[in-house]
Amino acid sequence: MKIDGRPWRPIWLEADGGRVGIIDQTLLPHRFETRSLATLDGAAHAIAAMQVRGAPLIGATAAYGVALAMAEDAGDGVLDRAVAVLAATRPTAVNLRWALDRMDRHLRPLAPGERREAAYAEAARLVEADVAANAAIGRHGLELVRAAARRRGPGWPVRILTHCNAGWLATCDWGTALAPIYMAHDAGIPLHVWVDETRPRNQGAALTAWELLAHGVPHTVVADNAGGHLMQRGLVDLCIVGADRVTAAGDVANKIGTYLKALAARDSGVPFHVAVPSSTIDWTIEDGIAGIPIEERSADEVRHIQGMAEDGRVLSVRLVPDGSPAANPAFDVTPARLVDGLITERGRCAATAAGLRGLFPDHS
Numbered sequence: 001m002k003i004d005g006r007p008w009r010p011i012w013l014e015a016d017g018g019r020v021g022i023i024d025q026t027l028l029p030h031r032f033e034t035r036s037l038a039t040l041d042g043a044a045h046a047i048a049a050m051q052v053r054g055a056p057l058i059g060a061t062a063a064y065g066v067a068l069a070m071a072e073d074a075g076d077g078v079l080d081r082a083v084a085v086l087a088a089t090r091p092t093a094v095n096l097r098w099a100l101d102r103m104d105r106h107l108r109p110l111a112p113g114e115r116r117e118a119a120y121a122e123a124a125r126l127v128e129a130d131v132a133a134n135a136a137i138g139r140h141g142l143e144l145v146r147a148a149a150r151r152r153g154p155g156w157p158v159r160i161l162t163h164c165n166a167g168w169l170a171t172c173d174w175g176t177a178l179a180p181i182y183m184a185h186d187a188g189i190p191l192h193v194w195v196d197e198t199r200p201r202n203q204g205a206a207l208t209a210w211e212l213l214a215h216g217v218p219h220t221v222v223a224d225n226a227g228g229h230l231m232q233r234g235l236v237d238l239c240i241v242g243a244d245r246v247t248a249a250g251d252v253a254n255k256i257g258t259y260l261k262a263l264a265a266r267d268s269g270v271p272f273h274v275a276v277p278s279s280t281i282d283w284t285i286e287d288g289i290a291g292i293p294i295e296e297r298s299a300d301e302v303r304h305i306q307g308m309a310e311d312g313r314v315l316s317v318r319l320v321p322d323g324s325p326a327a328n329p330a331f332d333v334t335p336a337r338l339v340d341g342l343i344t345e346r347g348r349c350a351a352t353a354a355g356l357r358g359l360f361p362d363h364s
């Protein structure tokens with residue numbers, strides 16, 4: 001996507017052909033700073049510290065993390081360590097495991113001397129495939145927005161609620177939930193996006209709002225707890241969110257709070273759709289509540305909030321009494337029964353095993 005007219009992606013290969021560039025998302029929207037990842041451990045830190053985040057981008061960063069490891073030492077032992085270190089960074093987004101398995105399958109049969117070049121090439125292919133998949137999700141999701149626009153009538157904006165950040169910053173470009181929004185905006189369809197702030201790390205307030213503002217998409221940031229009220233009052237036409245792992249039966253793991261929005265949407269009769277590339281589908285499990293590991297992040301992310309002081313300093317301030325414990329589950333699981341549809345790169349389907357098999361017959 002473009003920032004001030006200049007095209008950007010959240011991850012890129014530096015001109016030296018070795019280091020990997022990223023946008024440090026922990027500083028947005030207050031500061032725009034890039035980082036150069038030069039080692040496996042640097043890539044692992046970027047994922048764990050959420051300098052990069054979002055299921056597809058986590059996978060892409062891990063893929064390049066393997067390439068950085070191969071650039072240092074392409075032996076089997078280093079390949080084993082690279083996969084283990086990167087796999088341990090964050091447990092919920094299945095794209096991480098998917099990307100590492102893809103890199104391991106591609107590199108393991110090769111002689112060590114061939115692995116460095118092959119790893120960078122495979123990581124680049126993975127990135128481009130993600131960009132293409134998200135663009136396709138945008139096109140398929142655009143149909144949903146067009147249908148909502150027809151229901152709204154000429155000139156009336158389609159009001160879409162989204163949670164967390166599933167924009168271009170969460171992927172290799174376009175985004176997943178935001179891809180249809182960008183394409184609808186660019187097609188001239190009047191829109192208004194309700195942006196859940198998404199406590200505790202505020203990916204919505206900090207990242208989705210930043211993206212939409214840069215692209216000129218009308219939006220309003222709201223407290224997470226306002227979403228149900230907005231839907232109940234008929235102010236939301238459609239919910240579109242992303243995902244970190246979708247099971248073979250359509251259960252959806254996504255940022256904490258998604259389940260609550262799905263409950264409110266169902267109660268208010270608002271269509272609730274999940275935009276997901278096939279790299280986020282875990283074909284090995286059906287029951288998301290039993291089978292998807294939920295990341296428990298530091299309680300300090302709940303106890304503190306980050307912002308920018310009037311003098312431009314980015315600060316983290318404590319919200320709760322010093323002695324109060326806090327808990328920080330980073331994701332929840334929305335049962336498939338609360339999902340009205342999935343938007344994938346191969347089209348839209350019901351959040352069911354049959355729906356997913358219909359689009360992806362090549363998966364068991």
Ligand SMILES: CSC[C@H]1O[C@H](OP(=O)(O)O)[C@H](O)[C@@H]1O
Binds near residue numbers: 053
């Ligand atoms: C397109 S994946 C976006 C997905 O990832 C986010 O989680 P995090 O920011 O912790 O990586 C969130 O669940 C988004 O919906």
